[in-house]
Amino acid sequence: MIETKLYWGPRGLLLHPGFKNAMRDPQRKVDLIVFKGDEWAEALDFLLKKKTYDRPFVLVSAGSDLTVPEEFFAEGKSNVSLPDDCLAWFSTNVDLYKYPELTGRIKRLPIGVDYDGKTITTHAFVEGFGWRTLLKPSALVEFPQYPHLQEKQLLSLVSSLPDTYDRKLQVYADFWVNKGYGRSFPNHKNGDSSRTLNRKEVYEIIKHNPLVVLSSYRLNRLEAWRAKSQYMFELSIPGNGMDCFRTYEALTLGIIVITISTVLDPLFEGLPVVIVNSLDEITLENLIKWKDKFKGAFRSGEWREKLTNRYWAEQILAEWRRFSDALGERR
Numbered sequence: 001m002i003e004t005k006l007y008w009g010p011r012g013l014l015l016h017p018g019f020k021n022a023m024r025d026p027q028r029k030v031d032l033i034v035f036k037g038d039e040w041a042e043a044l045d046f047l048l049k050k051k052t053y054d055r056p057f058v059l060v061s062a063g064s065d066l067t068v069p070e071e072f073f074a075e076g077k078s079n080v081s082l083p084d085d086c087l088a089w090f091s092t093n094v095d096l097y098k099y100p101e102l103t104g105r106i107k108r109l110p111i112g113v114d115y116d117g118k119t120i121t122t123h124a125f126v127e128g129f130g131w132r133t134l135l136k137p138s139a140l141v142e143f144p145q146y147p148h149l150q151e152k153q154l155l156s157l158v159s160s161l162p163d164t165y166d167r168k169l170q171v172y173a174d175f176w177v178n179k180g181y182g183r184s185f186p187n188h189k190n191g192d193s194s195r196t197l198n199r200k201e202v203y204e205i206i207k208h209n210p211l212v213v214l215s216s217y218r219l220n221r222l223e224a225w226r227a228k229s230q231y232m233f234e235l236s237i238p239g240n241g242m243d244c245f246r247t248y249e250a251l252t253l254g255i256i257v258i259t260i261s262t263v264l265d266p267l268f269e270g271l272p273v274v275i276v277n278s279l280d281e282i283t284l285e286n287l288i289k290w291k292d293k294f295k296g297a298f299r300s301g302e303w304r305e306k307l308t309n310r311y312w313a314e315q316i317l318a319e320w321r322r323f324s325d326a327l328g329e330r331r
Contacts, residue, residue, distance in 0.1 A: 184196045184201075
């Protein structure tokens with residue numbers, strides 16, 4: 001499979017040359033273990049809970065809506081612990097509020113863009129070419145493609161778009177077409193009981209705001225990308241997991257993202273993302289202020305680098321090398 005530029009999770013990382021070398025190095029002192037897609041939860045059960053591994057390792061996982069570590073280690077446990085051999089764990093949907101002792105060992109990864117859901121697999125083949133496709137309106141039909149071809153389509157669109165500053169000063173929202181899909185999450189702003197709004201609750205608030213443009217109906221992904229790229233802002237709300245593909249696709253398209261505050265807020269530092277505590281903050285005055293703050297969203301090399309596979313691969317490999325060097329000196 002051909003390496004991609006944008007970050008899209010563990011499958012993308014596995015295409016990075018540095019990752020391949022680290023995993024294959026026969027002299028490595030620390031293993032680099034990567035779980036991709038839906039396989040990770042069951043496999044991690046053996047690795048972390050049953051402690052079946054006897055070498056030091058750095059772990060990378062994604063592809064689940066479970067919060068880490070709490071929901072992953074559920075089953076009525078009041079405490080969470082990692083085996084000593086797990087030196088670091090990079091994962092999506094990390095919530096360490098109740099587990100400050102794991103800060104530094106469990107590290108946040110973004111969910112990235114969604115190439116997995118549209119890639120060519122046996123399931124995607126059936127989904128893409130079977131009876132379900134025939135029953136869909138033509139505007140919704142999407143055929144599976146390899147990740148690098150999906151990326152080519154996305155980046156081709158990006159190359160044709162105007163600068164963020166030259167787009168409509170409004171907030172696009174298309175999450176509402178599946179507003180029944182999603183849940184609320186702890187945000188710990190006002191103690192343990194404080195939770196985010198779910199998508200349905202958000203929709204009921206923003207549907208009366210004239211600054212928010214609600215998509216008229218569900219579109220296929222390419223048409224959705226084209227539609228939202230007319231606007232400076234997009235509202236991205238958590239679904240069944242805290243993080244959302246919509247966030248990273250919008251950022252790639254040069255759109256400033258507005259999202260509600262969660263424990264993932266630190267993940268968006270250094271990106272053109274506006275984090276609000278209340279949806280009442282979506283006012284014309286604030287849109288102008290945010291526009292001026294993030295007017296370089298489409299052109300900033302620093303911001304856009306944080307959307308790449310290379311950036312996140314290097315973050316993980318730097319940690320892996322640090323542990324490898326330390327063990328090498330110790331021995």
